[in-house]
Amino acid sequence: MSLAHAVLTSLIEKSSSGYDLARRFDKSIGYFWHATHQQIYRELARMEAAGWIESSSAPDAGKTRKREYRVLSAGRAELARWACEPSAPMDLRDEFMVKLRADAALGEIDLRDELRRRIALHQEKLAHYRAIEQRDFLHGKPLSREARIHHMILKKGILLEEGSIAWGAEMLAVLE
Structure with missing residues (x-):
């Protein structure tokens, strides 16, 4: 894009x-x-x-x-x-994933604090997205097609943040 x-x-x-x-x-x-x-x-x-x-x-x-x-x-x-052109799905390029691979290979890196920090950032963003959703979309009135599309875009962000938080919690359990 x-x-x-x-x-x-x-x-x-x-x-x-x-x-x-x-x-x-x-x-x-x-x-x-x-x-x-x-x-x-x-x-x-x-x-x-x-x-x-x-x-x-x-x-x-x-x-x-x-x-x-x-x-x-x-x-x-x-x-x-x-x-109208085809789009490639989103690529996951996350430096932290490489750091986790390094931890797995070396076995001596403690990435728990960084993971906790990242989880907190995802929680903040999720709270922000949910506040936008509450303010703009959950008022009980029928939404226009444009508003429904905007809501679905926001929902994707919400799902990504929820998934990142859940994955982070599961990864934290592996690291502890």
Whole structure:
């Protein structure tokens, strides 16, 4: 996946200034596709040069150079083309797994504290995801198709965190 497609998705959801886009990105797509604000700004420039988006002076720009970006038909077509391409399943590239293999090979590394730290981080993220779920999706009202899709994406994050916590607890028992 390219950052351009993540940015296009965010801009289709809502035209934004680069700053507002980067902040929104951090709170949504950024949970599963991280990018720095600088990377987002560079991508906006590339996408504008490609004719996928256009910018204009933001209504609240005043005397600043603040720009608001919106997706053009070429950008919509690119996002639709990309979305129809097959995607590879997520690869597990986790440095900690290699450290565990090293522990198994050497037999003398104590990784329990690191594992406990990682479990705590997964618990924090799970609590955050559940708070979002409670706030945005569990209010008893029927959800639109768009909201149901967003909820299912969040549920995948919840399941990943729950699985990581369960695996961590089981691995901790092996290490003790």
